[in-house]
Amino acid sequence: MSSQVASPVIVALDYDTPEAALAMAERLDPAKCRVKVGKELFTIAGPDLVRALVKSGFDVFLDLKFHDIPNTVAAAVKAAAQLGVWMVNVHASGGERMMRAAAEALAPLGSDKPLLIGVTVLTSTAEEELPAIGVSRPLAEQVKALAELAKASGLDGVVCSAMEAQALKAACGEDFALVTPGIRPAGSASDDQRRIVTPSEALKNGSDYLVIGRPITGASDPLAALDAIVSEIGTNV
Numbered sequence: 001m002s003s004q005v006a007s008p009v010i011v012a013l014d015y016d017t018p019e020a021a022l023a024m025a026e027r028l029d030p031a032k033c034r035v036k037v038g039k040e041l042f043t044i045a046g047p048d049l050v051r052a053l054v055k056s057g058f059d060v061f062l063d064l065k066f067h068d069i070p071n072t073v074a075a076a077v078k079a080a081a082q083l084g085v086w087m088v089n090v091h092a093s094g095g096e097r098m099m100r101a102a103a104e105a106l107a108p109l110g111s112d113k114p115l116l117i118g119v120t121v122l123t124s125t126a127e128e129e130l131p132a133i134g135v136s137r138p139l140a141e142q143v144k145a146l147a148e149l150a151k152a153s154g155l156d157g158v159v160c161s162a163m164e165a166q167a168l169k170a171a172c173g174e175d176f177a178l179v180t181p182g183i184r185p186a187g188s189a190s191d192d193q194r195r196i197v198t199p200s201e202a203l204k205n206g207s208d209y210l211v212i213g214r215p216i217t218g219a220s221d222p223l224a225a226l227d228a229i230v231s232e233i234g235t236n237v
């Protein structure tokens with residue numbers, strides 16, 4: 001699905017009511033950013049909210065990180081496509097058969113299909129947490145292996161930290177989209193994130209899309225915060 005948004009920023013609408021999410025969307029501008037609907041908001045507000053955001057002109061990233069048996073995930077991404085979303089994601093750790101089934105479910109939509117993205121290792125995860133979940137190789141190797149598996153399974157890109165973006169561009173190629181949360185302008189709080197990078201560093205490393213929540217949605221003037229980030233990274237909006 002092609003789009004004409006003038007910045008790489010995707011604003012995470014992490015709210016607990018549809019009213020709060022729509023109020024924030026009204027303060028933003030669909031020509032300047034995309035928006036992301038995640039688990040909390042979708043659970044409370046459902047597909048109507050997604051349709052409303054699409055209708056108001058936003059490219060919507062439906063961030064539900066599907067991870068289930070191949071048949072279920074294929075059906076779920078197809079349902080997401082029916083909502084008109086621009087991007088949808090699954091956990092790459094769900095494996096090749098699961099990711100391939102998702103890619104095959106979207107293929108008949110041709111150029112109208114949403115971008116299908118695999119989550120590698122969450123940006124809130126630190127290297128020392130991996131052994132307890134059965135991962136013995138270093139975090140960077142785990143991210144690279146999952147990104148390569150996602151590419152081999154027909155996905156359009158991955159979610160990763162911008163810390164890994166350079167290595168993934170080299171491994172997976174320029175056209176493989178890198179979606180990077182854990183973005184923090186210099187001086188802002190890291191919150192629960194662990195692998196954080198500034199917006200301009202992220203782009204320098206090869207990120208294609210920057211997922212940013214609290215540094216924009218928590219600002220007294222969210223559009224001004226977005227504009228400041230965009231001007232920091234030198235994109236013309």
Ligand SMILES: O=C(O)c1cc(=O)[nH]c(=O)n1[C@@H]1O[C@H](COP(=O)(O)O)[C@@H](O)[C@H]1O
Nearest residue numbers: 012038063122123159181182211212213214
């Ligand atoms: O898939 C995501 O969007 C995601 C993946 C990941 O590894 N880390 C991560 O933070 N996210 C999401 O990105 C957003 C980051 O929000 P802030 O930490 O407020 O900027 C949240 O909505 C997370 O759910």
